């Protein structure tokens with residue numbers, strides 16, 4: 341592990357290669373490092389994650405092509421009105437990521453500051469409850485095929501990560517993999533269009549508001565533009581940049597795994613604001629930001645699984661903090677608040 345001063349919240353960079361090809365001791369060390377990082381920061385950068393750079397470049401190229409389509413074409417794959425059915429295209433202003441606000445008035449208030457982003461969500465092609473919603477194939481031939489394959493590639497990284505974290509927590513290597521058999525995950529293409537930089541800096545617009553993710557974990561691929569920020573572990577409300585680091589992906593814990601672990605692992609707030617300043621503040625007046633693209637892959641347990649406190653995370657001196665919950669009920673409750 342390259343320990344980038346973990347105490348100051350710098351997110352550690354962890355090489356996953358020894359988990360694949362190293363000795364059992366080396367693999368155990370990776371598992372320990374990842375586990376410690378998830379406990380302290382909730383975020384890691386993973387290196388040698390197994391997705392070739394060329395494939396990531398292709399994913400960004402397809403994403404850019406998709407978002408460059410005329411609005412009327414993108415609208416042919418509309419996100420359904422139900423928040424839980426998270427598939428298809430959402431135009432700018434449609435989704436507002438909101439942290440733990442569930443009442444109508446609270447949600448309406450938060451929605452006044454728009455998220456300046458558009459997104460396309462896709463999942464398992466064989467998911468009968470939530471079929472994918474594609475644009476017609478002739479509009480962008482190859483798009484569907486590419487992301488169907490890309491989704492499977494992400495699933496193999498997911499399985500490796502699930503094994504690593506299980507070992508790190510002293511569980512059977514397959515403990516978490518068994519809860520994630522049906523690939524009820526979601527891959528999301530995000531495009532943050534160019535926007536007046538000052539609006540982002542003044543908080544009059546946001547790219548994505550501060551939130552934590554819902555599920556088990558998220559693997560995030562970002563482009564080089566920057567703007568992702570992660571809440572400081574020591575100082576609530578202070579956000580530190582999580583810049584693009586070539587050859588890595590960002591992985592973070594979601595709320596469901598935090599709950600599952602009796603809050604041993606941290607699901608940390610993060611947001612996307614303006615990219616880091618290049619010149620003086622004044623120079624940002626009237627200036628447009630560069631557009632930004634990112635591709636998060638959200639990992640969630642199979643829908644019917646009951647999520648109850650993990651072995652080793654509770655005991656006589658450490659009661660369970662949460663009731664068991666069905667994965668599907670928990671995720672739907674969180675999704676419904678964002679649409």
Ligand SMILES: O=C(O)CCC(=O)C(=O)O
Pocket residue numbers: 528530548553560562568610611612633634635636
């Ligand atoms: O675009 C990013 O870098 C972050 C996206 C994100 O946090 C999310 O979609 O949950």
Ligand SMILES: [Fe+2]
Pocket residue numbers: 551552553558610
């Ligand atoms: Fe997120």
